[in-house]
Amino acid sequence: MDEQKPKSQRRVRYAGTHPKLFKEKYKELHPAQYADDIAKVILQGRTPAGMHRSICVNEIMEFLKIVPGQIGLDATLGFGGHSLEMLKCLAPGGLLYATDVDPFELPRTRERLASFGFGPDVLVIKKMNFSEIDQIAAEAGLLNFVLADLGVSSMQIDNPERGFSFKVEGPLDLRLNPKSGKSAAALLKTISQHKLEELFKTNADEPYSEIISKAINI
Numbered sequence: 001m002d003e004q005k006p007k008s009q010r011r012v013r014y015a016g017t018h019p020k021l022f023k024e025k026y027k028e029l030h031p032a033q034y035a036d037d038i039a040k041v042i043l044q045g046r047t048p049a050g051m052h053r054s055i056c057v058n059e060i061m062e063f064l065k066i067v068p069g070q071i072g073l074d075a076t077l078g079f080g081g082h083s084l085e086m087l088k089c090l091a092p093g094g095l096l097y098a099t100d101v102d103p104f105e106l107p108r109t110r111e112r113l114a115s116f117g118f119g120p121d122v123l124v125i126k127k128m129n130f131s132e133i134d135q136i137a138a139e140a141g142l143l144n145f146v147l148a149d150l151g152v153s154s155m156q157i158d159n160p161e162r163g164f165s166f167k168v169e170g171p172l173d174l175r176l177n178p179k180s181g182k183s184a185a186a187l188l189k190t191i192s193q194h195k196l197e198e199l200f201k202t203n204a205d206e207p208y209s210e211i212i213s214k215a216i217n218i
């Protein structure tokens with residue numbers, strides 16, 4: 001009988017007085033449960049683990065001048081900070097499309113925005129590359145505004161398992177969507193120095209692409 005009892009979920013033990021590793025930061029990873037602690041972290045000017053603090057929110061909202069009833073696109077949904085403010089301005093009658101390629105964070109953001117009352121009736125989230133914006137335009141018609149907050153989200157960098165961190169050990173992956181394409185580690189096994197140099201140049205305008213690609217032992 002005992003074997004069938006669900007095991008009690010104990011939080012990860014950590015050494016010392018404060019959790020240091022991403023997976024140990026149980027308070028920051030459960031912001032709804034520990035709202036006061038999260039507020040303290042933000043007041044200290046830090047970004048809680050697993051969260052993203054949106055940039056230039058006031059400036060962006062001032063620039064976009066969104067009014068109720070408009071249709072817009074947040075091309076880089078991320079944690080949904082910009083989308084949340086846009087949705088507040090769009091009601092009533094507006095509609096926001098949002099895209100992101102991250103299959104892990106996207107459902108969390110969908111849930112978070114739904115908890116603020118913004119469900120599929122006002123927010124259409126698509127897991128897709130914003131390079132396919134023509135598909136959105138075909139579906140939505142004329143868009144009143146588009147925001148593209150290019151880059152990565154803090155959640156992606158924070159979690160070493162996502163393969164972006166250089167502060168702590170983790171796999172070398174570097175994919176926003178790990179379900180598509182090759183990890184950086186796999187790529188390095190087959191790519192030539194010359195091709196790597198080209199990648200740095202084309203994808204990142206890296207002025208030291210030759211030096212860096214030669215320094216990486218491939």
Ligand SMILES: C[S@@+](CC[C@H](N)C(=O)[O-])C[C@H]1O[C@@H](n2cnc3c(N)ncnc32)[C@H](O)[C@@H]1O
Pocket residue numbers: 052053054055075076077078079080081082083099100101102128129130131149150151152153176
């Ligand atoms: C800087 S964050 C956006 C943060 C967001 N504005 C917020 O308030 O939380 C950039 C996001 O763009 C996404 N992204 C990067 N390249 C993309 C692409 N080509 N298509 C769609 N999303 C992309 C990343 O996965 C990341 O979540």
